[in-house]
Amino acid sequence: MASKWRKAKLALGLNTCLYVPQTLEDSSPSNAVVSARLSDAVSSPPALSPTDHGSDCRPPTTPTPSSSGLRLSKSGTKSSKRTCAICLATMKPGQGHAIFTAECSHSFHFHCITSNVKHGNQICPVCRAKWKEVPFQSPASNLSNGPSRINPVPWAQDDPWMTVVRRLPSPRMDATRQIASLFHTPEPAIFDDDEALDQQPEINDRRPSNVDAANNNRIQTVDVKTYPEVSAVPRLSSHNNFTVLIHLKAPLIARQNSSNPSEVPPTSQDPRAPVDLVTVLDVSGSMAGTKLALLKRAMGFVVQNLGPCDRLSVIAFSSTARRLFPLRRMTESGRQQALQAVNSLISNGGTNIAEGLRKGAKVLVDRKCKNPVCSIILLSDGQDTYTVSTPGGTTPRTNYQSLLPISIHRNNGAGLQIPVHAFGFGADHDASSMHSISENSGGTFSFIEAESVIQDAFAQCIGGLLSVVVQELQVEVECVHPRSLLGSIKAGSYQTTMMADARAGSIRVGDLYAEEERDFLVTVNVPVDESASETSLLTVRCVYQDPITKEVVLQEANEVKIQRPEVTRQQLVSIEVDRQRNRLRAAEAMAEARAAAENGDLAGAVSVLESCCRALSETASSQTGDRLCTALCAELKEMQERMANRRVYEESGRAYVLSGLSSHSWQRATARGDSTDSTSLVQSYQTPSMVDMVNRSQTMVFGNPPQRSLQPAQSFPGRSRPR
Secondary structure, eight states: OHHHHHHHHHHHTOOSOOOOOOOTTTOOOOOOOOOGGGGGOOOOOOOOOTTTOOTTOOOOOOOOOOSSOOOBOSSOOOOSOEEOTTTOOEEOTTSSOOEEEOTTSOEEEHHHHHHHHTTTOOBOTTTOOBOSEEEOOOTTOOOTTSOOOOOSSOOOTTSOOOOOEEEOOOSSOOHHHHHHHHHHSOOOSSOOOOOOOOOOOOOOOOOOEEEOTTTOSSSOOOEEEEEESSSBOOTTOOEEEEEEEEEEEOOOOOOOSOSOGGGSOHHHHSOOOOEEEEEEEEOSGGGTTHHHHHHHHHHHHHHHHSOTTOEEEEEEESSSEEEEEEEEEOSHHHHHHHHHHHHTBOOOSOOOHHHHHHHHHHHHHHOSSOOSEEEEEEEESSOOSSSOOOOOSSSOOOOGGGGSOGGGOTTSSSOOOOOEEEEEESTTSOHHHHHHHHHHHTOOEEEEOSGGGHHHHHHHHHHHHTTEEEEEEEEEEEEOSTTOOEEEEEOTTSEEEEOTTSSEEEEEEEEEETTOEEEEEEEEEEOOOTTOSEEEEEEEEEEEEOTTTOOEEEEOOEEEEEEOOSSOOOOOOOHHHHHHHHHHHHHHHHHHHHHHHHTTOHHHHHHHHHHHHHHHHTSHHHHTTOHHHHHHHHHHHHHHHTTSSHHHIIIIIHHHHHHHHHHHHHTOOOOOOOOSTTHHHHHTTOOHHHHHHHHHHHHSOSSOOOOOSOOOOOOBTTBOOOO
16 A cells, blocks of 8 residues: 555655545554644644655654754644544544645545535635645546545555645745755854845935824824823912823724725735734643644734735744744745744754744844834743753842843843743743743733633734834923922833933833823822912823834824812812722732742732722722722732632742733733633723734634633723724
8 A cells, every 4th residue: 555655646746745544454543632622723734654755744753852952843743633624523544534634734524625626715724825736536536435536547446545636836936845945954144034025115204293183184193181180279289299190092003995994804905014023932842732733723823814014933942942934924925834834843852942032033133124013922831941040049039031132122222122922821831931021022921821812812912013003102291380390100111211300201102003002190299379270280292103104203292281279179089090090009019919929928918919909999980880990809809819829829820910910011911811800901901903803813713612711802981992
């Protein structure tokens, strides 16, 4: 049998890995069943027997943890039980059904896929990759016991089923050969081999321009609103630490050439800023099995949702790191090459996060061309065992900053802004190091507790990255009244500065996604003003860059005024100000509780969270039934449960708290991987683009998907929600 198959393959001149199903006598016992969620995973093709494989089809090696470094397979791993994505029935060798494995690595019953292809469809029904080779049947063949087949060479009619493909003509080099050459050739010393961008007209005028939103329809401006804590202060009274809320909302992405925007894919029609994205993926031994399959599936989703102007590079790391795929545009051919690179991954070795990040940063630092937006996505399920050192002492602390290359450290003064969005996968990852990496680079940290949510977590992240409408945003605050001084600027993790005379300050916000919102609290003293009927306290102005035109936009300043009557009645504090105070108070309690837990005082940590929850329930916004306050209390209670004992805290509590802190400090959505009501708070930071992308991820599943944790965002008063 094997000899006949090899001769037939050589006679056909096929250069692809084809699957010959085993007979009942040759089939081996099945391994553990992969979950139903993997029915449309980006999985690797099954391997031929050692005597059947050709020059381009090698049997997979069994992945075992070792220190030998990164290993790459041309054929990938094999799952013993699959589900056909067309008929949803089980595919199992030896059941009398031929199985076709496409070049994108998805497998189907041969009779199911040929029925699909004969109508002219040459696109994978799972990942939407366009095939160069398609299965077909001979019209003259008709077997009574199953679907027809073709016999282009004189095989015996009683041989086992053979899957045969027809090569589609293509002027381009075979993507498999291109990718294979990348795996086995030395890496260049400088990663300046990034694919060139489309030629676009250069915009040389980057001088600041005053923008009047009412008279300029082309440029949409950031919406700025201010809320003083009370509307009036008696003119003969002074007020120290008077709070003013600054609320920002980024503009939409204007859609073009479509009467029905909901039917237009955002990657094709929206005039958005293209992205340079580098994914740094953990393929250590602990990622074997379901984790790696889910990672491949999630990466397949990312590849398919990047546009032709976006560029992607893939870095894989275990004991060492290797760039599998240079920075390439996600055109049709680029996507197929990227999918080939992802599907080549096998798991083995240790965990060297620092080396993976070093190469990921090098791709972006060395590139010749630059897209307006760039970012790194890091995923790991383990702890770095090569770089991080723990100094001696009674309370040793880990040097996590050594994991992040200095070239992308947000405070290095070089002006290079490359955020790392880190995803901690499972119970064994090092949440502290992942949070430190994201915090020091200006990115977010997400905790993927449930393995099945990895694709949704990636979808939420790229939903934001593919909708950047504002860059290098800086908020400038200046006192107006000659006797007013700034007291503080509370902006979470955003960098703030204040002049020595306390008359002016600024907040460095950076990028904003479409319709993303930010809230900052500024305190200022209100002086006595005997003759004035109103007092101007502050001006607030935004300066930022349009990511597409590169034009610097200088918005008109907003002036904050309060009334100054002789006498005022008792006034209620602004609900908008009160709810943001509650958010900051809750974030401070989380940080304090985390510090106590790290020092071994779990009881003290729980006490801090309980006290904060009681304080929130007594605030003005809570008394009005504010949903943000309710969600904050639910989140604090969830954290208390995850600090019940040391084991629970180590397994999930630490990661849950750090993900929450990351979300609140940047006011940006992160994944938690839990199904409690506290996720409604995290989702309050979601943007419409994030919601759309998560919905797309959740609907790209054959069959009935399991209950998912990243649910559509809920609305909170004062903060508009995705529609």
